[in-house]
Amino acid sequence: FCDAGTSSKLLIKGGTVVNAHHQQVADVYVEDGIIVSIKSTIMVGDEVTVIDATGKFVMPGGTDPHTHLEFEFMGTETVDGFFGGQAAALAGGTTMHIDFVIPRKGSLTAGIEAYEKKARKSCMDYGFHIAITKWDETMSREMELMVKEKGTNSFKFFMAYKGALMINDEFLLEGFKKCKSLGALAMVHAENGDAVDEGQKKNYRTWNNWYVIILNTCYDFLCCVILLEGEATARAIHLADFVNTPLYVVHVMSIDAMEEIAKARKSGQRVIGEPVASGLALDESWLWHPDFETAAKQVMSPPIRKRGHDKALQASLSTGLVGTDRCAFNSTQKALGIDDFQKIPNGVNGIEERMHLVWDIMVESVQISVTDYVRLTSTNGCQNARIFNICPRKGAILPGSDADIIILNPNSSFEITAKSHHSKLDTNGKVEVTIAGGRVVWENNELKVAHGTGRYIKMPPFSYLSDGIDKKGCLLSKLPPSPSGESQIQHLKSF
Numbered sequence: 001f002c003d004a005g006t007s008s009k010l011l012i013k014g015g016t017v018v019n020a021h022h023q024q025v026a027d028v029y030v031e032d033g034i035i036v037s038i039k040s041t042i043m044v045g046d047e048v049t050v051i052d053a054t055g056k057f058v059m060p061g062g063t064d065p066h067t068h069l070e071f072e073f074m075g076t077e078t079v080d081g082f083f084g085g086q087a088a089a090l091a092g093g094t095t096m097h098i099d100f101v102i103p104r105k106g107s108l109t110a111g112i113e114a115y116e117k118k119a120r121k122s123c124m125d126y127g128f129h130i131a132i133t134k135w136d137e138t139m140s141r142e143m144e145l146m147v148k149e150k151g152t153n154s155f156k157f158f159m160a161y162k163g164a165l166m167i168n169d170e171f172l173l174e175g176f177k178k179c180k181s182l183g184a185l186a187m188v189h190a191e192n193g194d195a196v197d198e199g200q201k202k203n204y205r206t207w208n209n210w211y212v213i214i215l216n217t218c219y220d221f222l223c224c225v226i227l228l229e230g231e232a233t234a235r236a237i238h239l240a241d242f243v244n245t246p247l248y249v250v251h252v253m254s255i256d257a258m259e260e261i262a263k264a265r266k267s268g269q270r271v272i273g274e275p276v277a278s279g280l281a282l283d284e285s286w287l288w289h290p291d292f293e294t295a296a297k298q299v300m301s302p303p304i305r306k307r308g309h310d311k312a313l314q315a316s317l318s319t320g321l322v323g324t325d326r327c328a329f330n331s332t333q334k335a336l337g338i339d340d341f342q343k344i345p346n347g348v349n350g351i352e353e354r355m356h357l358v359w360d361i362m363v364e365s366v367q368i369s370v371t372d373y374v375r376l377t378s379t380n381g382c383q384n385a386r387i388f389n390i391c392p393r394k395g396a397i398l399p400g401s402d403a404d405i406i407i408l409n410p411n412s413s414f415e416i417t418a419k420s421h422h423s424k425l426d427t428n429g430k431v432e433v434t435i436a437g438g439r440v441v442w443e444n445n446e447l448k449v450a451h452g453t454g455r456y457i458k459m460p461p462f463s464y465l466s467d468g469i470d471k472k473g474c475l476l477s478k479l480p481p482s483p484s485g486e487s488q489i490q491h492l493k494s495f
């Protein structure tokens, strides 16, 4: 890593500037980390660094809404610290990410403080979601603190990982009610954790020598897990509807889950589904690879599905957004599960590849337009930046927006060849320049990043998703308050 680029005045000349709903050939002038103007021609003095973007796209840097950097999980910790993971992200055109704070000894305050420390050396802007892994009055008070004092506006509830992070329906409901009252977004990891646990316990403890023999039985189990993802997604949707709060389903991996979300959206419920790069690009055949290391790389939860689910998720993207769920473990860590596949640390890579994969899979195949691409990856329109209430600071090339900008050359192609990847992958379209906070941090295949240049981005509550939602009303809000000193019968009569 080199020193971060220092120029505080930049002119990006002659590129096609793309926002979520519009593109135009224009110059973009940046000063002190902020976009100052966008005009057909801008003249500047010698003190300004000029970047020629003729024939290329000038777009907002990506926001990855789902990462786990320096995450202690399943007896180990993800390979990247904040700085390393962010540097990789910047090389791939992502300029902001939102990571998940895991409570420490049950405390959200201790949890966020630990993450503030982890993120101190950041070279890229970041925000936090908060995971809720139990429920009591203290948790409820701490959620309030996280929103009102810590600048977070989203909480993730795990319906899986029994015995570790999982929360039951009663607490899920309490959490949803609290989210609603705070104007915060409820997020769910939707899998039926009890059933997954049961299936895993009963079967398939050995992966190594027995790998081929158990293959078919495991396959049946994974098919069943699809139903369990759909079931949990539907359950979360119904509970969110019951309290009338918006819902965000993370890492949607199956057609079943996707269809539940589509159905709810059709009926007017505010539900967002988040496919991830691995689910769009991979299929489960890798999971059955005879080489443990190759197979274990693909192990994540919910699992990557068979061909068909990827295409369906791609099709659903026209109304959505895309994250990575970056939770990377190396082969030594994955080998923790060589004798018991339940112990393979769950998680995949993607923070560096997401922007290129989505370009290649979606734009090159003409499934979406270039403006849609901006909407999905970096977030204006109705996606990440709006969902997390940070638009137009992020996700837009507009005067006043942060100067987080990428220059993408649609006529350049390259191979993703890192040793850690299971295959070589040709992608068309290449992020040639990344500008973060007004500094050129990626250019000529070289990173120029420095510790401490990334900022914590506060995300205020009551995004557009909360706007006007109470007009709809819900069963819970229509119930009269419980009686005091009145008999249940009288109370029910009055209702």
Ligand SMILES: NC(=O)NCCC(=O)O
Pocket: 068, 189, 251, 299, 300, 301, 302, 325, 327, 346, 347, 348
């Ligand atoms: N998804 C996964 O397998 N690992 C990361 C943790 C999570 O998001 O559930």
Ligand SMILES: [Zn+2]
Pocket: 189, 250, 251, 301
């Ligand atoms: Zn999850």
Ligand SMILES: [Zn+2]
Pocket: 066, 067, 068, 325, 326, 327
């Ligand atoms: Zn995750």
